[in-house]
Amino acid sequence: MTDAAQFKYVGTRPVRPDGVDKVTGRAAFGADFTLPGMLHGLILRSPHAHARIKSVDLSAALEIDGVFAAISSADFPEVTDSGDMGGEGGGSIKDLSDNCMARGKALYHGHAVAAVAATSLAKARQALAAIKVDYEALAPVMDLDAALAGDAPLLNEEMMTQGLAEPATKPSNIASRMVMGRGDVAKGFEEADVVLEETYRTPTVHQGYIEPHACLATVNEGGQSTIWCCTQGAFEVRSYSAAVCGMSIGSIRVIPSEIGGGFGGKTTVYLEPVALMLSKTAGRPVKMTMSREEVFRATGPASAARSTIKIGAKRDGTITAMSARIHYEAGAYPGGPVPMGCMSVFSAYNVPNLAMEGFDVLVNKPKVAAYRAPGAPQAMFASECIITELAKALAIDPIELRLKNAADEGDAAPYGPTWGPIGLKACLEAAKAHPNYQTALQEGQGRGLAVGFWFNIGFQSSAEVHVNEDGTVTVIEGNPDIGGSRASMAIMAAEELGIPYENIRVQIADTENAGYTMVTGGSRTTFATGMAVVEAARDVIGQAKARVAKLWQVDADMVEWRDGQALPKPGMNVEQEPMSFAEIAAKTAPSGPLLGKASLNARGAGPGFSVNFCDVEVDRRTGKVDVLKFTAIQDAGRAIHPGYVEGQLQGGAVQGIGWALNEEYVYDADGVQQNAGFLDYRVPVASDLPMIDTVIIEVPNDAHPYGVRGVGETPIVAPLAATANAVAEATGVRIRTLPLSPPNVLAALDAA
Amino acid sequence: MAKTHVSTCINGQDAEFLCSPEQTLLEVLRDTLHLTGTKEGCATGDCGACSVLLDGTLVCACLMLAAEAEGHDVTTIEGIASGNDLHPLQQKFLDHAALQCGVCTPGFIVASKALLDEDPDPDEESIRYWLAGNLCRCTGYDKIVRAVQDAAAELRS
Incomplete structure (x- = not known):
């Protein structure tokens, strides 16, 4: 591992390569594409949260002038593949298909039931109104308690719970159960001087990306199709759309637009297969964009969860055992983030006796999608609240209690592997030493702290480095740039090649111009695709050195690469002037263009820990919580572009604050969401917040050439408990159900 | 229904367009005039992604009918830079x-x-x-x- 001080570009803050286009309105996002002859597609959505679809009659819609296609699930192949989708969200291909277009049953209010394509939006709306659907309304199941009740209506009458100790004998709404653990928790609790057990709840929340889903699809007469869309993963859109539409992967080209936020919610498909099928039927290109209301009603919320946590400790603070029983709402189809929740809930502590049990439970809400560290915020809200409650019970400082039990290099992680170098203790020490942690609090204020964690992932990525004849470079990769990743790729390429950052352009290519690259998700882009960019740059250097050696008529190992130049290796007795990258690039004709490439399956993603603490003030008359100060500390491994790493810490902190204080889906008795808009689903706005102070810890990940861990997801995990712990300190009342919205806080204060 | 003819000045240039009575300024900017720098995030005036200036006053283009732009100056994101000089x-x-x-x-x-x-x-x-x-x-x-x-x-x- 190279020392940070030796880097020329890594750790600097240049302007991102795509920046000018994004501040001038030039950058093309999902809804910004048009084609000649394009039709407008719209979706008819279920007015019931739970209903049998007895019939869909499209005939009247098709009679309207200007309507070119009207389709329902009968127009899609019946997908039987129960295989896993892969990627960061969960679920099977069959369920993905049924989620795109309801088959047999509508399972949530807003579930797609039919779709039309017409020459104008007005005509498409007219066509939707002409479609006749005969529903048999069924009782909806809207939360965990209702879903788990003995006489609960069943979403899927054939679903038997997987993973029970004894095989299930009758269907239920529990899709699966998983258990993990180690040691003997019963013995561990017996050894404890203090044992606490509490239940914590988090609501259904939405990723809340500002850009609604949008796509434009065209299928030609030969069956070749192209999709422009805003997605976190063009290759996933391709394979999912192929599966849902019964097309071959090779017949579909997906061109990712700029993406206006995703946070996991754009790792799956909703519109794309529908637009493809409409285009195939109509013989014209079809554009579809969701309204904000559709985004709320029919796309990936994050699971609501209920976590019961038990913790036992000695008087000195040594934790002897922890157990967790976590129920996640999956929404309409299986695939809640149960494994990640069970694996992350106790990740921060080195405790001998652990038991984790998780359940994936169906309810009549949209099928959940990944949301930034899926599963961890819910689970660690519970574990990071109870450890603060334990600190209070033991009269030990919350940082000291965490430090005493903190996981460290060489300890076994709760989910199996042995921790490599991790930055948890460094983050805790940084919090302890931070000036914000020393300031005095006023009456009515409280300070809360919590730890966050995410695994981070690697997996498959590709990259190419093309050298232009003037010595400039184009980097080709396949990860949509959701937060400045072009800058990090260009920085790493500049560092490797030794050429100026400004001489590098980074192109996010489509599925036919980039090698296969997994989704922008799992905090993997700068780690895995970054690794591919570095390897491709090294490939170029190897080729450049070989060519210079040929020109100089020496062996390749007599040439070295330094500061963007080929030089004779010292002591090799080669009398040559250094050759610059531009000079070499200009002389490629004899041997062909310089083109480096890499494709890899990145191993060794470095887990990321964080510590957040905040000061809040609670208005006892209204129940309103104000965040006065927030400090986010996180181990980034290495911050390639510190500005964008800080941005991840700050943005994640604020999403977490929103989850803690205000955000929740509100339903009526019929299962209709009552707040499907930004006016009533209240995400944090600028005037709600203070500056978000950040500290980047760098404990390098040895598996990456520059030590990158990945930073995107960990930041949202700690704010939930940090905020709740601060509210408990400020009020003296512990509230274990989110959100800590004014009515909920006021009710808790009144009850206390 | 007949379309309405509207004369405006957009980013310093005279601009004319035809619009339906129910069309918003945002729809016309994006779909008719192809000024796609102005974004739709909600179409209900809650997110500000469609912010434009009307005679210098900040408005949400999604909350304004296109026909209401008659005789007014509209500034969009495409009109913020001066030539090649960023604001x-x-x-x-x-x-x-x-x-x-x-x-x-x-x-x-x-x-x-x-x-x-x-x-x-x-x-x-x-x-x-x-x-x-x-x-x-x-x-x-x-x-x-x-x-x-x-x-x-x-x-x-």
């Missing part, structure tokens, strides 16, 4: 890494320009309240507020 707000957003995905950025820059046109030296609280109608889900607003502060300082100097 200081645009440059400071870049310098401060004040955008991540970038979809809210046009709205923030237009809204911030309206603020600085009215108050060249706003304090942090004024900036935060002025921009409370613009949602950003990526940045947590910290770097946006700093970029606006820095741009204000440069414009004053």
Whole structure:
């Protein structure tokens, strides 16, 4: 591992390569594409949260002038593949298909039931109104308690719970159960001087990306199709759309637009297969964009969860055992983030006796999608609240209690592997030493702290480095740039090649111009695709050195690469002037263009820990919580572009604050969401917040050439408990159900 | 229904268009005039992604009928830079890494320009309240507020 001080570009803050286009309105996002002859597609959505679809009659819609296609699930192949989708969200291909277009049953209010394509939006709306659907309304199941009740209506009458100790004998709404653990928790609790057990709840929340889903699809007469869309993963859109539409992967080209936020919610498909099928039927290109209301009603919320946590400790603070029983709402189809929740809930502590049990439970809400560290915020809200409650019970400082039990290099992680170098203790020490942690609090204020964690992932990525004849470079990769990743790729390429950052352009290519690259998700882009960019740059250097050696008529190992130049290796007795990258690039004709490439399956993603603490003030008359100060500390491994790493810490902190204080889906008795808009689903706005102070810890990940861990997801995990712990300190009342919205806080204060 | 003929001035250029009575200014900007820098995030006036200036006043283009633009000056994100020179707000957003995905950025820059046109030296609280109608889900607003502060300082100097 190279020392940070030796880097020329890594750790600097240049302007991102795509920046000018994004501040001038030039950058093309999902809804910004048009084609000649394009039709407008719209979706008819279920007015019931739970209903049998007895019939869909499209005939009247098709009679309207200007309507070119009207389709329902009968127009899609019946997908039987129960295989896993892969990627960061969960679920099977069959369920993905049924989620795109309801088959047999509508399972949530807003579930797609039919779709039309017409020459104008007005005509498409007219066509939707002409479609006749005969529903048999069924009782909806809207939360965990209702879903788990003995006489609960069943979403899927054939679903038997997987993973029970004894095989299930009758269907239920529990899709699966998983258990993990180690040691003997019963013995561990017996050894404890203090044992606490509490239940914590988090609501259904939405990723809340500002850009609604949008796509434009065209299928030609030969069956070749192209999709422009805003997605976190063009290759996933391709394979999912192929599966849902019964097309071959090779017949579909997906061109990712700029993406206006995703946070996991754009790792799956909703519109794309529908637009493809409409285009195939109509013989014209079809554009579809969701309204904000559709985004709320029919796309990936994050699971609501209920976590019961038990913790036992000695008087000195040594934790002897922890157990967790976590129920996640999956929404309409299986695939809640149960494994990640069970694996992350106790990740921060080195405790001998652990038991984790998780359940994936169906309810009549949209099928959940990944949301930034899926599963961890819910689970660690519970574990990071109870450890603060334990600190209070033991009269030990919350940082000291965490430090005493903190996981460290060489300890076994709760989910199996042995921790490599991790930055948890460094983050805790940084919090302890931070000036914000020393300031005095006023009456009515409280300070809360919590730890966050995410695994981070690697997996498959590709990259190419093309050298232009003037010595400039184009980097080709396949990860949509959701937060400045072009800058990090260009920085790493500049560092490797030794050429100026400004001489590098980074192109996010489509599925036919980039090698296969997994989704922008799992905090993997700068780690895995970054690794591919570095390897491709090294490939170029190897080729450049070989060519210079040929020109100089020496062996390749007599040439070295330094500061963007080929030089004779010292002591090799080669009398040559250094050759610059531009000079070499200009002389490629004899041997062909310089083109480096890499494709890899990145191993060794470095887990990321964080510590957040905040000061809040609670208005006892209204129940309103104000965040006065927030400090986010996180181990980034290495911050390639510190500005964008800080941005991840700050943005994640604020999403977490929103989850803690205000955000929740509100339903009526019929299962209709009552707040499907930004006016009533209240995400944090600028005037709600203070500056978000950040500290980047760098404990390098040895598996990456520059030590990158990945930073995107960990930041949202700690704010939930940090905020709740601060509210408990400020009020003296512990509230274990989110959100800590004014009515909920006021009710808790009144009850206390 | 017959379309309405509308004469306006958009980004300093005379512009004429035909629109249906129910069409919003946002729809016409994006779909008829192909000025797609103005974004739709909600179409209900809650997110500010479609912020434009109408005779210098900040409005949500999604809340205004296109026909109401008759005789008015409209400034969109495409009209903020002067030729090839970025406006200081645009440059400071870049310098401060004040955008991540970038979809809210046009709205923030237009809204911030309206603020600085009215108050060249706003304090942090004024900036935060002025921009409370613009949602950003990526940045947590910290770097946006700093970029606006820095741009204000440069414009004053």
